[in-house]
Amino acid sequence: MTEFIDQQRERGYAVQQTCVALNTQGVKVSARTYRSWKSKEPAPRVVTDAIVLNALHDLQKLDEKTGRPKPEVLGGRRKMRAWLQRNGFPDISKHVVGRLMRIAGMKGLVRGRRTTTTIRSKDKIRAKDLLNRNFSTDAPNKAWVTDFTYVPIRGGFAYVSFVIDLFSRRILSWASSTPDDTEFVEEALQLALWQRRNERKPHVRPVFRTVHHSDAGSEYTSRRYTQTLAAEGLVPSIGTIGDAYDNAAAETVMGLFKNEAVAKESPFRTGVLATESDVVELVVDWVHWYNFDRLHSTLGYCTPVEIEELYYDEMSGSLPDEAASKLAA
Template identity: 75%
Template sequence: MDQQRGCGYAVEQICRALSEQGLKVSARTYRGWKQRQPASRAITDAQILNTLHDLQQPDLKTRRPKPEVLYGRRKMHIWLQRNGFADVSKHTVDRLMRQAGMNGLVRGRRTATTIRSKDGHRAQDLLNRNFRTDAPDKVWVTDFTYVPTRAGFTYVSFVIDLFSRRIMSWATSTRHDTEFVEEALRLALWQRRNASGSRGRSGVGIVHHSDAGSEYTSQRYTQTLAVEGLIPSIGTIGDAYDNAAAETVMGLFKNEAVARDSPFRTGALATESDVVDLVVEWVHWYNTQRLHSTLGYLTPVEFEELYYDEINGSSFDVAASKLAA
C-alpha cells in the first residue's frame, strides 16, 4: 500500500481495489497499523537477532566470526544475560538461535594418542574418577593431543587446575616425548609461583594426575615430580574415563580451535608456528571468556578470583551461587 500511495493513489482507492481482489482491509485498519508502535517482544527479538548476527560476521581484522558462535542454547542464554539481555528466557534464545541458523558446536570423536609404558611400575590412581576439589592447586590434571599440519603432526600438552578447569600452561612440539610434557609442567609451576592470586606457592603437595602414557611414567618425569614435591597419580591403562577432566579439555581444543570451521582459524595450518598462534588465542579465550557449565557458567579466571576474594569472608559456595545467578 505504501508503494501504491507513492504512485499518487489515495488510501481509500487502494483499499477498494484490494477488497475487489478478495483482500478486505479498511482505511482505518491501515492507518492504525501505521501509527501503532511495535511490540516490546518484537523489539527485543530484533536486538537479539542483531547480536547473534554480529557474532557470525567475520571480524574486519581476523576475518573470523566470534568464538561465541560455538555456544549451544544453554551457554548462549547465559552469555546474552551477561551482555545486556538480563530478562531473556531460554525459550526465546532457542527460538531465535534456530531462526538465525545457529546450532552451537557438536563434539566429535576423540583419537587416542596414549602409548602405554612397557614396565608395570607406576603410581596409583589417587582420584578414582573424583574430578572435584575445593581449592586451587590441590589437583592438576594433564594430557596432550595432536594437531595435523602440512609439515606433519604438532603435539600440544596442557596442564589444568582441577578446581577451576583453568589451563595454567601449555607446550607444543613436533615430538611427543618426556621433554615435551615436562616443559608444560615446568611452565605451570612457574606460573603459580609468580601469580599474585595464588600467593606464589610451590608445587609441594599438589596431586599430579595423568594417564599411563610412557611420557608421564618415564623415570625422568617421575624424578621431576619428586623434586618439585608433586604427588603422582596415574589412571588405569586404556581407560579414558580415569583422566576424563583432561580428556574433556583436549576434546574442546580439537573441536573449538582445530576444526576446519573453527572461529580461531583463517586457513590451513602449515607449521608448528601456526599451531602456537592458535593455542595462544584459544587458551586466552578459554580462561578469560568461555563460560563453563561445571563452574556455574563462570570463566576459570572468574572462578579462581571469586575463591580468593571470598576465602577470608563469606563461604565460597554462597558467593559463587550469587554470581552465577
C-alpha cells in the same frame, strides 16, 4: 519496512507508488498496511526478539582483521542463554534463545569423535590413581590434570600438551612440539609451576604436594618425568591403562580444543594449519578465550579466571554474599 517507505516519501514518492514497486519485487505490502504499522506500536515480544537477534547477528559478523566470527558462536542454547544473561538480557528464557538461534541459523558446536594418542608404558611400575575419577576440589593447586593431543599439519603432526587445575578448570600452561616426547610435556609442567609460583594472590595454596594426575602414557611414566615430579614436590597419580574415564577432565579439554579451535570451521582459524607456528598462534588465542571469556557449565557458567578470583575474594573476606553463594554452588 516502514522506514524504507518513509525514506521514499522524503524523496518525493507517494506511499501507493512505493507499495506498488515493492509488490512487483515480491514484497506484499499495501498502503493500508503501512498506515496500520505507523499507527500502532510493535508488540513487546517483537521488539525484544529484534534486539536479541541483533546481538546474535553481531556474534556472527566476520571481524575485519581476522575474517572470523566471535568464538561465542560455538555455544549451544544453554551456553548462549548464559551469555545473553550476562550481556543485557537477564530474564531471557531457554525457549526464546532456542527459537531465536534457529531464526539466526545458529546451532552450536557438536563435538566429534576422539582419537587415541596415548602410547602405553611398558613399565608396569607406576603411581596409583589418587583421584579415582573424582575431578573436583575445593581450592586451587590441590590437583592438576594433564594430557596432550595432536594437530595435523603439513608433513606430520604438531602435539600440544595442557596442564589444568581441577578447581577452576583453568589451563595453567601449554607447550607444543613436533615429536611427542617427554621433554615437551615436561615443558608444560614447568610452565604451570612458574605460573602458580609467580601469582601474587592472597591465600594461594602452595604448589608443594599438589596431586599431578595423568594417563598411563610413556611420556608421563618415564623415569625423567617421574624424577621431575619428585624434585618439584608434586604427588604423581596415574589412571589405569586404556581407560579414558580415569583422566576424563583432561580428555574433555582435549576434545574442546580439537572441536572449538582446530576444526576447519573454527572461529580461531584463519587458514590452513601448515606449520607448528600456525598451531601455536591458534593455541594462544584459544587458551586466552577459554580462561577469560568461555562460559563453563561445570562452573555455573562462569569463566575459570572468575572462579579463582571469587575464591581469593572469599578467602580475604571481601566477597559479597551473592557471589559467595554462587561459588559454593
